[in-house]
Amino acid sequence: MNVLIVEDERSLSHEMEIYLTRQNFNCDVAFNGKSGTDKVLTNSYDFVLLDLGLPDMDGLDLLKDARKKGSEAAFIVLTARGEVEDKIKGLDLGADDYIPKPFSLAELHSRMQAILRRKHGLKSNTMTVADFDIDISNRTVQCKGQTINLTKKEFDLFHYLSLHKNRVLTRTQLTEHIWGDVLEDDYESNYIDVHVKNLRKKLSAHAPIDWFETVRGVGYRINI
Amino acid sequence: MGFFEKVLFKKKVPTIQTKFAIYNALSKSLIILSFMALLPLIVEKVVYDHIDKRLIARTERILLTVQKGGIDDIVLEQDCSFESYSILKEEFVAIYPILDPRKMPPSMEIKNEAWQIDGEKMQHRIIRRPFTYDNQLYELNIGEGISSIEQLKSTIQRFSLIMMIVVVVISLFIDLGFVRILMKPLDKIMHKKLQPVPSPNNFDFTPIPSTTHEFNKLDQRINEMMLKLRDAFQIEKEFISNVSHELQTPISIVQNRLENIMIDANLSDDVLVRLSDSQRTLNRMSKIIKALLLISKIENDQYLKSEEVTAINILDEVIEDVEERLNQKNIKLIKQFYEDFNIKPCNRTLLYTMFTNLINNAIKYNKEDGSIIITTKFIDDVFHIEIKDTGIGMKKEDLPAIFDRFKRLNTSTAEGFGLGLPIVKTIAAFHKIDITVDSEPAVGSTFDLRFDDVKI
Numbered sequence: 258m259n260v261l262i263v264e265d266e267r268s269l270s271h272e273m274e275i276y277l278t279r280q281n282f283n284c285d286v287a288f289n290g291k292s293g294t295d296k297v298l299t300n301s302y303d304f305v306l307l308d309l310g311l312p313d314m315d316g317l318d319l320l321k322d323a324r325k326k327g328s329e330a331a332f333i334v335l336t337a338r339g340e341v342e343d344k345i346k347g348l349d350l351g352a353d354d355y356i357p358k359p360f361s362l363a364e365l366h367s368r369m370q371a372i373l374r375r376k377h378g379l380k381s382n383t384m385t386v387a388d389f390d391i392d393i394s395n396r397t398v399q400c401k402g403q404t405i406n407l408t409k410k411e412f413d414l415f416h417y418l419s420l421h422k423n424r425v426l427t428r429t430q431l432t433e434h435i436w437g438d439v440l441e442d443d444y445e446s447n448y449i450d451v452h453v454k455n456l457r458k459k460l461s462a463h464a465p466i467d468w469f470e471t472v473r474g475v476g477y478r479i480n481i
Numbered sequence: 482m483g484f485f486e487k488v489l490f491k492k493k494v495p496t497i498q499t500k501f502a503i504y505n506a507l508s509k510s511l512i513i514l515s516f517m518a519l520l521p522l523i524v525e526k527v528v529y530d531h532i533d534k535r536l537i538a539r540t541e542r543i544l545l546t547v548q549k550g551g552i553d554d555i556v557l558e559q560d561c562s563f564e565s566y567s568i569l570k571e572e573f574v575a576i577y578p579i580l581d582p583r584k585m586p587p588s589m590e591i592k593n594e595a596w597q598i599d600g601e602k603m604q605h606r607i608i609r610r611p612f613t614y615d616n617q618l619y620e621l622n623i624g625e626g627i628s629s630i631e632q633l634k635s636t637i638q639r640f641s642l643i644m645m646i647v648v649v650v651i652s653l654f655i656d657l658g659f660v661r662i663l664m665k666p667l668d669k670i671m672h673k674k675l676q677p678v679p680s681p682n683n684f685d686f687t688p689i690p691s692t693t694h695e696f697n698k699l700d701q702r703i704n705e706m707m708l709k710l711r712d713a714f715q716i717e718k719e720f721i722s723n724v725s726h727e728l729q730t731p732i733s734i735v736q737n738r739l740e741n742i743m744i745d746a747n748l749s750d751d752v753l754v755r756l757s758d759s760q761r762t763l764n765r766m767s768k769i770i771k772a773l774l775l776i777s778k779i780e781n782d783q784y785l786k787s788e789e790v791t792a793i794n795i796l797d798e799v800i801e802d803v804e805e806r807l808n809q810k811n812i813k814l815i816k817q818f819y820e821d822f823n824i825k826p827c828n829r830t831l832l833y834t835m836f837t838n839l840i841n842n843a844i845k846y847n848k849e850d851g852s853i854i855i856t857t858k859f860i861d862d863v864f865h866i867e868i869k870d871t872g873i874g875m876k877k878e879d880l881p882a883i884f885d886r887f888k889r890l891n892t893s894t895a896e897g898f899g900l901g902l903p904i905v906k907t908i909a910a911f912h913k914i915d916i917t918v919d920s921e922p923a924v925g926s927t928f929d930l931r932f933d934d935v936k937i
Contacts, residue, residue, distance in 0.1 A: 269734045272738050276740065276744075337726045337730055358729045359729055362740045362741070408805070409802075425753070427761075430760075439834050451806070474753075
């Protein structure tokens with residue numbers, strides 16, 4: 258998978274590069290609009306992570322230009338200019354997703370995987386975690402053929418942890434994933450613990466889940 | 482409208498037009514009344530002046546006749562006196578010799594007196610004039626009846642009164658019409674410039690034409706003040722927007738770096754906990770910036786308002802999402818959805834944020850095993866959503882400040898950054914929803930949302 262990161266903040270693009278390389282992506286970087294445009298038109302990328310606030314041009318123009326010239330890469334727009342959110346959504350410029358800064362790398366990764374599933378219509382839209390089968394398109398979880406009745410948030414939580422298995426996801430990361438769209442006056446809630454408690458109860462009724470670990474003071478991990 | 486504006490403008494006072502009308506009616510009535518009181522006196526004065534002149538002229542004529550032709554031609558009676566009157570006894574002339582000089586009247590006097598003619602007493606205006614003829618003192622009396630004068634007086638009075646009323650009524654209408662025309666610019670200023678506007682950006686700066694200096698000045702000054710206000714708002718909003726933007730990038734860098742460090746398997750548990758704490762702190766900072774940016778964006782009209790949603794729909798959606806939170810504290814949520822309302826146009830995401838914050842507050846500040854009642858209904862044709870909790874409540878004196886940014890009440894033990902209710906208030910204002918709160922410590926709080934300005 259080839260990824261182009263168009264971001265003028267070098268530290269930021271560096272961190273993204275480190276993370277995505279670890280996830281087995283081939284990363285290429287561009288620090289301004291001109292070099293970004295050149296790279297998009299020359300090479301073939303699966304993903305373009307595009308910052309809107311580029312020093313030499315508006316990121317949206319790069320996107321329009323690339324689409325006009327037939328680029329088939331999936332564009333994920335990254336921006337701190339929250340004010341254009343509505344516009345991007347409204348203009349339908351051909352971006353595949355939009356992530357406001359600051360974002361979590363885990364969140365970026367899961368969005369990229371969602372796009373992959375959508376774009377390439379992966380044959381198997383299911384994931385297996387121990388005895389459990391997660392059907393991502395139908396949003397159901399089964400254990401030995403038996404469907405487990407999860408709430409929307411419990412499913413999201415299980416799916417997100419499974420996507421990043423063998424890695425700790427902090428409460429902050431999980432809260433952002435589950436409740437990120439709604440701005441609430443609450444930064445220290447233990448609602449995630451409640452969701453996890455309920456999720457564990459439902460899963461353990463069907464099979465042992467000793468792989469579902471709590472990392473004290475940090476968060477949770479699916480360790481398989 | 483803020484709390485203080487409400488207090489200040491609560492008292493209804495009459496408009497300037499009403500005051501002018503009342504003043505006009507009163508002053509004109511006063512004129513009519515004083516005219517009615519003075520009219521008899523004026524008429525009397527005019528009529529008597531007229532009669533008096535006539536009487537004096539006659540006196541002069543008679544005295545001239547006496548001087549020329551002698552008195553003997555006139556005085557025929559034995560006692561040297563003379564009396565003559567018209568058939569209707571309306572006029573008379575009488576001459577008497579004055580026998581006792583001490584009883585001589587002053588040079589000339591005119592007064593009203595009852596005069597006896599043929600045994601019948603009648604009111605007359607009488608002139609009394611002494612004169613000497615042939616060393617004999619005489620007194621000349623000429624009288625004119627005044628009973629007809631009373632009649633004349635009342636005729637004139639009636640006629641003038643009708644005239645007066647007609648004139649007053651006409652002038653009243655002219656005055657009112659004039660005041661209307663004169664006050665028209667003020668009326669326009671009232672309707673176009675002094676209506677509550679959500680932000681100075683929505684203010685209409687078109688000058689209101691007037692030929693009156695004061696109104697021109699007023700209009701000009703209002704425009705100037707609103708311009709200053711708009712600029713101040715603009716600067717504040719741009720500042721918040723720029724600062725938020727500039728801060729989000731460094732936060733992004735640190736956040737992503739933390740994430741990359743935490744993936745490293747060789748970290749000790751202690752370091753991991755501390756890193757995750759740092760991540761939480763950073764997230765808190767980012768949320769504050771996001772909240773400020775959200776408020777500033779809404780106030781800057783940068784959100785679209787093109788969707789529609791029914792009240793029950795969005796409430797149900799939020800309630801479903803907070804179900805686990807309710808269960809955690811064993812709080813019973815009672816839906817009293819009597820009536821529904823289509824909120825249109827709206828921004829669904831913003832409304833979702835607003836209701837989540839309100840209901841989440843009702844959970845957060847509630848007691849274990851408490852309850853929340855959400856009521857939707859029309860009161861006097863206005864749709865209301867009421868969210869009532871059995872929580873810790875707030876003191877009355879704290880209520881006016883709860884929607885202010887960064888105001889956290891001392892009573893609160895829950896965590897937050899004090900921007901939840903300001904966000905609620907801003908989203909409500911964006912949708913023209915009037916939000917009020919009533920609360921009692923240890924009993925609970927009730928938030929009431931009125932949709933009176935939202936078009937159905």
